[in-house]
Amino acid sequence: LAKTTQPISMDSYEGQEVNITCSHNNIATNDYITWYQQFPSQGPRFIIQGYKTKVTNEVASLFIPADRKSSTLSLPRVSLSDTAVYYCLVGDTGRRALTFGSGTRLQVQP
Amino acid sequence: DTGVSQDPRHKITKRGQNVTFRCDPISEHNRLYWYRQTLGQGPEFLTYFQNEAQLEKSRLLSDRFSAERPKGSFSTLEIQRTEQGDSAMYLCASSSPGTGKPNYGYTFGSGTRLTVV
Numbered sequence: 103l104a105k106t107t108q109p110i111s112m113d114s115y116e117g118q119e120v121n122i123t124c125s126h127n128n129i130a131t132n133d134y135i136t137w138y139q140q141f142p143s144q145g146p147r148f149i150i151q152g153y154k155t156k157v158t159n160e161v162a163s164l165f166i167p168a169d170r171k172s173s174t175l176s177l178p179r180v181s182l183s184d185t186a187v188y189y190c191l192v193g194d195t196g197r198r199a200l201t202f203g204s205g206t207r208l209q210v211q212p
Numbered sequence: 213d214t215g216v217s218q219d220p221r222h223k224i225t226k227r228g229q230n231v232t233f234r235c236d237p238i239s240e241h242n243r244l245y246w247y248r249q250t251l252g253q254g255p256e257f258l259t260y261f262q263n264e265a266q267l268e269k270s271r272l273l274s275d276r277f278s279a280e281r282p283k284g285s286f287s288t289l290e291i292q293r294t295e296q297g298d299s300a301m302y303l304c305a306s307s308s309p310g311t312g313k314p315n316y317g318y319t320f321g322s323g324t325r326l327t328v329v
Contacts (some may be wrong), residue, residue, distance in 0.1 A: 136317060138317075142326075143301075143322075143323075144320075144322055144323070145216075145305065145320025145321055145322055145323055146302050146303075146320050147320070148316075148317030148318065148319070151317055157317065187254075188256055198268060199245055199260045199268055200255050200257070200318070201257055202254035202255045202256070202257075203254050204248070204252075204253060204254050205254050
């Protein structure tokens with residue numbers, strides 16, 4: 103299973119763009135990159151998934167360079183409600199269950 | 213369908229007792245996962261089912277833990293002879309393989325918080 107490394111914590115202010123980078127040097131050919139968000143006392147919530155280049159949805163963008171050894175989750179104009187833990191997961195979810203790391207704790211301040 | 217449901221939301225039990233949790237996945241999802249999460253840590257994978265078949269089990273799933281998914285619908289997770297170290301949030305998730313690509317993400321329930329005293 104590909105091991106992921108992401109910052110333990112990040113701080114931001116409302117209205118700023120936040121970029122969280124995840125390293126996954128041993129990503130395999132069939133692996134996808136998936137990001138989840140988790141609030142206290144709730145289950146993780148799917149944010150975005152990608153394989154290569156750039157993926158964008160209504161809440162975030164995911165940038166994946168050509169070598170796929172890292173990925174960056176971009177949250178545009180964060181608000182206080184974006185304060186949460188963000189997890190980067192890498193795996194072939196068609197064959198095996200995903201493994202979570204410790205995540206990045208994002209604190210958004212007024 | 214309102215998503216993944218877990219019951220109970222909270223459970224307090226005495227050490228040595230048996231507990232059972234239930235998970236009702238999204239009806240059209242054929243895959244169901246159990247995770248365990250302790251304070252400050254990410255969820256740890258326990259086991260997963262595709263329909264009624266248990267396809268993968270973590271080494272964390274000791275002999276005291278057993279999971280079932282009869283008929284490929286709801287699932288139960290039983291912990292026998294509970295220990296204080298079993299205190300955690302137990303999360304259930306479900307998913308369905310996307311056509312031509314891996315799963316398009318898991319949908320998690322709100323979890324069952326177990327406290328062993």
